[in-house]
Amino acid sequence: MKKSLLLIFALFTVFVLEGVAQQNSKERLPLKHGAHRIGKRTDTEMQRWREYGLGQFIHWGVYAIPGGQWKGKTTTYAAEWFRSSGLITKEEYDNLYKEFNPTDFDAKQWAKQAKQMGAKYMIFTTKHHDGFCMWPSKYTDYTIANTPYRNDIVKEIVDAYTAEGIDVYLYFSIIDWSHPGYQGGKGITNDDRKMWINYDPFNNKEEKDRYETFKEFTRNQLIELLTNYPAAKGLWFDGSWDGAWMKEAAWVDKLGEELRNMHPGLIIGSRFRADELGKRHVDANGDLIDDYDQRFERNLPNTLAEVGGNDWDCVMTVPENQWGYHRDWSLTYVKTAYDLIEMTVKANALDGNFVINFGPDGKGSIRSEETKIAKEVGEWMAVNGSAVYGTHHSVLDKQDWGYSTQKEDNIYLSVFNKPMNNLVRVKVPKSKDKDMIFVIEKAEFLSLKKSASVQNGGRDKTGSLYYDIVIPKEIQKTDKPFVIKIKLKEVNKGDKEAYQQALT
Numbered sequence: 001m002k003k004s005l006l007l008i009f010a011l012f013t014v015f016v017l018e019g020v021a022q023q024n025s026k027e028r029l030p031l032k033h034g035a036h037r038i039g040k041r042t043d044t045e046m047q048r049w050r051e052y053g054l055g056q057f058i059h060w061g062v063y064a065i066p067g068g069q070w071k072g073k074t075t076t077y078a079a080e081w082f083r084s085s086g087l088i089t090k091e092e093y094d095n096l097y098k099e100f101n102p103t104d105f106d107a108k109q110w111a112k113q114a115k116q117m118g119a120k121y122m123i124f125t126t127k128h129h130d131g132f133c134m135w136p137s138k139y140t141d142y143t144i145a146n147t148p149y150r151n152d153i154v155k156e157i158v159d160a161y162t163a164e165g166i167d168v169y170l171y172f173s174i175i176d177w178s179h180p181g182y183q184g185g186k187g188i189t190n191d192d193r194k195m196w197i198n199y200d201p202f203n204n205k206e207e208k209d210r211y212e213t214f215k216e217f218t219r220n221q222l223i224e225l226l227t228n229y230p231a232a233k234g235l236w237f238d239g240s241w242d243g244a245w246m247k248e249a250a251w252v253d254k255l256g257e258e259l260r261n262m263h264p265g266l267i268i269g270s271r272f273r274a275d276e277l278g279k280r281h282v283d284a285n286g287d288l289i290d291d292y293d294q295r296f297e298r299n300l301p302n303t304l305a306e307v308g309g310n311d312w313d314c315v316m317t318v319p320e321n322q323w324g325y326h327r328d329w330s331l332t333y334v335k336t337a338y339d340l341i342e343m344t345v346k347a348n349a350l351d352g353n354f355v356i357n358f359g360p361d362g363k364g365s366i367r368s369e370e371t372k373i374a375k376e377v378g379e380w381m382a383v384n385g386s387a388v389y390g391t392h393h394s395v396l397d398k399q400d401w402g403y404s405t406q407k408e409d410n411i412y413l414s415v416f417n418k419p420m421n422n423l424v425r426v427k428v429p430k431s432k433d434k435d436m437i438f439v440i441e442k443a444e445f446l447s448l449k450k451s452a453s454v455q456n457g458g459r460d461k462t463g464s465l466y467y468d469i470v471i472p473k474e475i476q477k478t479d480k481p482f483v484i485k486i487k488l489k490e491v492n493k494g495d496k497e498a499y500q501q502a503l504t
């Protein structure tokens with residue numbers, strides 16, 4: 001009797017599990033070129049990436065010469081898109097390289113400044129949409145080798161930053177307006193998978209053949225970059241929304257594999273390839289393609305839920321949407337160092353990295369506004385960087401005074417809205433054990449290096465336990481954000497002394 005019951009139970013279990021499996025496989029599409037991994041990478045290279053916290057982006061190319069202005073006219077368009085601004089003819093633009101001679105360029109100086117800012121990695125535009133190569137590519141004449149400057153700028157950058165201990169990532173635009181095989185923008189925006197599968201971006205065979213030469217050119221250049229600059233840690237792709245590129249899911253996927261094989265540990269973001277159904281960043285099953293999410297460009301998430309458990313970066317311009325050098329920064333709001341510090345902390349509190357963009361001018365100088373920002377961010381990071389580097393979201397809920405990050409059992413409270421009463425009210429989590437509560441065991445202001453006093457424990461309207469940390473005189477006057485490092489301890493409610501202390 002017992003045995004037959006067991007058998008029935010076993011059969012029933014198998015039946016139920018089978019049903020669940022079938023349901024899951026029905027929901028999931030059998031993609032060949034979607035995500036090749038579910039969840040985060042766990043290797044040391046990616047762990048290193050995750051801990052950077054803060055990075056620097058540099059957009060530099062021949063567009064820095066006009067700097068958004070031509071023949072007395074100024075564009076409000078992104079300066080690095082100047083070729084299509086309407087203010088310059090294509091011919092004029094495509095001859096600018098003959099004047100590219102950045103005599104003020106000093107890669108070591110740039111790297112020093114980035115290090116002083118606190119950047120742990122940097123992304124450099126090796127080739128933007130215009131197709132101009134900052135390295136002497138064998139596969140085109142449109143490169144730095146044919147300018148009066150001649151020297152290999154990518155090499156100078158990779159060497160100088162690597163020597164400062166800053167990891168380098170190579171920005172590479174799939175869009176290339178200089179290549180005859182590139183066909184530009186032939187996408188459809190349709191969610192119908194059948195339409196996408198049947199869609200052909202080309203009008204005739206000749207176009208299709210020309211695109212083959214472009215694919216080969218792109219592959220050659222990427223292999224060339226990884227061969228010439230093996231110190232680079234990854235590739236930061238752009239322009240992959242191009243319709244013809246998106247139709248090459250299988251080919252691009254294979255190329256990615258080839259690049260990864262030649263460069264173990266290589267890091268590639270979600271803006272490289274689409275799946276075979278034309279889905280970018282996340283595939284048709286909703287899984288992130290490649291190593292980290294690049295969709296938060298100039299647009300930070302607000303909640304951990306939006307991040308979906310993935311690694312991600314947010315790259316940010318200082319003015320609104322100007323990446324390359326633009327002479328006139330009076331056209332839009334220009335972020336302050338403290339805006340950027342707040343974004344850096346916010347990104348890290350939500351498990352991402354934050355990257356601040358710089359656009360040096362045509363001579364190779366970093367503008368004074370950017371130098372000032374680098375200095376101010378750096379001064380703050382030198383004191384408070386432990387709230388950023390290697391941290392992730394903390395066990396605390398989001399609270400009005402700012403953001404909290406955590407590394408091991410250290411919790412960092414970055415206060416951006418200083419409370420008027422000079423008490424930082426910290427709501428602590430509820431213990432899983434109903435007999436236990438959290439108390440703040442230790443609190444320290446990073447800029448003072450001395451412990452802070454914690455007082456007035458109590459419960460708010462929702463029943464959550466809180467403590468108030470007293471802002472000392474030295475900090476009461478500051479107009480800058482500051483960080484309090486705390487440690488929590490779980491104590492038994494019956495531990496009268498501790499509990500009393502928590503509630504007085």
Ligand code: JFZ
Nearest residue numbers: 059078080081238239295297315323
């Ligand atoms: C692209 C480039 O067109 C731009 O010049 C710059 O290099 C930037 C970093 O990348 O611009 C984008 C790309 C993607 C989005 C927005 C602007 N996006 O996904 O929202």
